[in-house]
Amino acid sequence: MNGRRVLVLDGPNLGRLGVREPDVYGSTTHAELAERCTAVGAELGLAVEVRQTDDEAELVRWLHEAVDTATPVVLNPAAFTHYSYALRDACAQLRGVAPLVEVHLSNPAAREAFRHTSVVAGVATGTVAGFGVESYVLALRAVATLTAPSSPGT
Numbered sequence: 001m002n003g004r005r006v007l008v009l010d011g012p013n014l015g016r017l018g019v020r021e022p023d024v025y026g027s028t029t030h031a032e033l034a035e036r037c038t039a040v041g042a043e044l045g046l047a048v049e050v051r052q053t054d055d056e057a058e059l060v061r062w063l064h065e066a067v068d069t070a071t072p073v074v075l076n077p078a079a080f081t082h083y084s085y086a087l088r089d090a091c092a093q094l095r096g097v098a099p100l101v102e103v104h105l106s107n108p109a110a111r112e113a114f115r116h117t118s119v120v121a122g123v124a125t126g127t128v129a130g131f132g133v134e135s136y137v138l139a140l141r142a143v144a145t146l147t148a149p150s151s152p153g154t
């Protein structure tokens, strides 16, 4: 892989994309989402690596890895968004180290009340939500801009 490295990290149930509530999350599978992210990344000069886990501890470990290697992250924390302080604390360590863009396929603000809170948003560089797979594309564009030489920073 060539280009600046970016991790796209997907949380629980996102491996079920395509079959999971397609009215909410669309019909694109996780494999197709990953393919689109790597293709868009290549166009932007980014070496995108997409990972998905249902395991909070694994997600936390991947964020530690991103901190230790100063790697930008596009993160869909899925349901962890709404309550995982462990994940928030891991994300907070990226501040000043590398950009972190929180993404959501749906627009949580337009859904059930419990989805209106993101414990991650306050430590993210920014958030993109509500555009389906395009949320990831927009997030990758943001990372490309933020990590370009003479960028506005993290």
Ligand code: DQA
Pocket (backbone or CB within 6 Å): 012, 013, 014, 076, 077, 078, 079, 080, 081, 103, 104, 105, 106, 107, 108, 115
């Ligand atoms: C989600 C929104 C979350 O509320 C939900 O728990 C998910 C997916 C999204 O991408 O729209 O699993 O993060």
